[in-house]
Amino acid sequence: MNCRKLLLVIGLVLFTLTPLLAQYIATGERYKVAACDWMMLKRQKIGAFKLMHEIGGDGIEMDMGGLGKRDTFDNKLHQPHFQELFKNTADQYKLEVPSVAMSGFYGQSFLTKVTYKELVQDCLNTMKVMGAKVAYLPLGGIKEDWTIKGEARSELVRRLHEVGEMAKAEGVVIGIRTQLNAKDNIKLLKEIKSEGIKIYYCFQSTLENGWNLCKDLKRLGKDRICMIHCTDTDGVTLPYNTRLDMYQVKKTLDKMGWSGWLVIERSRNAQEVRNVKKNFGTNVKFLKKVFQEKE
Numbered sequence: 001m002n003c004r005k006l007l008l009v010i011g012l013v014l015f016t017l018t019p020l021l022a023q024y025i026a027t028g029e030r031y032k033v034a035a036c037d038w039m040m041l042k043r044q045k046i047g048a049f050k051l052m053h054e055i056g057g058d059g060i061e062m063d064m065g066g067l068g069k070r071d072t073f074d075n076k077l078h079q080p081h082f083q084e085l086f087k088n089t090a091d092q093y094k095l096e097v098p099s100v101a102m103s104g105f106y107g108q109s110f111l112t113k114v115t116y117k118e119l120v121q122d123c124l125n126t127m128k129v130m131g132a133k134v135a136y137l138p139l140g141g142i143k144e145d146w147t148i149k150g151e152a153r154s155e156l157v158r159r160l161h162e163v164g165e166m167a168k169a170e171g172v173v174i175g176i177r178t179q180l181n182a183k184d185n186i187k188l189l190k191e192i193k194s195e196g197i198k199i200y201y202c203f204q205s206t207l208e209n210g211w212n213l214c215k216d217l218k219r220l221g222k223d224r225i226c227m228i229h230c231t232d233t234d235g236v237t238l239p240y241n242t243r244l245d246m247y248q249v250k251k252t253l254d255k256m257g258w259s260g261w262l263v264i265e266r267s268r269n270a271q272e273v274r275n276v277k278k279n280f281g282t283n284v285k286f287l288k289k290v291f292q293e294k295e
Helices: 003-027 047-055 080-092 116-130 151-170 182-192 203-208 213-220 246-256 276-291
Strands: 031-036 059-063 096-101 134-138 173-177 197-202 225-229 260-264
Touching (some): 031 096, 047 059, 080 116, 096 116, 116 151, 134 197, 151 173, 151 182, 182 213, 197 203, 197 213, 246 276, 260 276
Parallel strands (some): 031 059, 096 134, 197 225, 225 260
């Protein structure tokens, strides 16, 4: 093989592996582990970084703050003082903020909230401050049945396209959490028609609906998944969850070619729900063993 052909072959191989190589070069790991600050009872509290450092994680999914019936999030990062404090503390502990969550939409309706664009813009601004690339948007607060064709679905699709284009213009994505299976998520994304909207995949939703997790992941495909909440409902911590085979999940994600952040939301011991350090420490340790230890 002459030099020119050899270079061509090498170039083709590198092109095929580019997404994985970028992940390895940038982080040293194909998969990284974070946790939700609000589930660690430290919503927008500086102590979340110290706690995550102590339990060995790689990052924090920061929340925008409470919403309730207010027009805006209770967001500390409107203030320059807190912007600097949070950025400096993250750097001090060598932790990343891969995502910013709008958890207020678990209880409030994205479909009917008049200030939805202002709320999303606030999140995008906060992401820029912290260097995050993903916004987490749960759709659980919507009371109307938007899963079927009708006025509610049309309005939701319109709003998601609109905010998706806002995210795309900023070079980031909004990950939506739905209660849909892969087939219906794909259909929804096609209707939204925005590269700024992807699926923020949640193991809990799939398991609670009784679907085959690995088959659903494969059907959805790596390019539609921006990030993963890789936990189940509360009951037991991850090492003791018999309906969530994390080793099989890793094999599936490996074969799919997916790489990115695995975020701990729940899977707390129901007998010790408020023992934050023990629950999240156990889950972080287990995920790192499964996803980061070399075979």
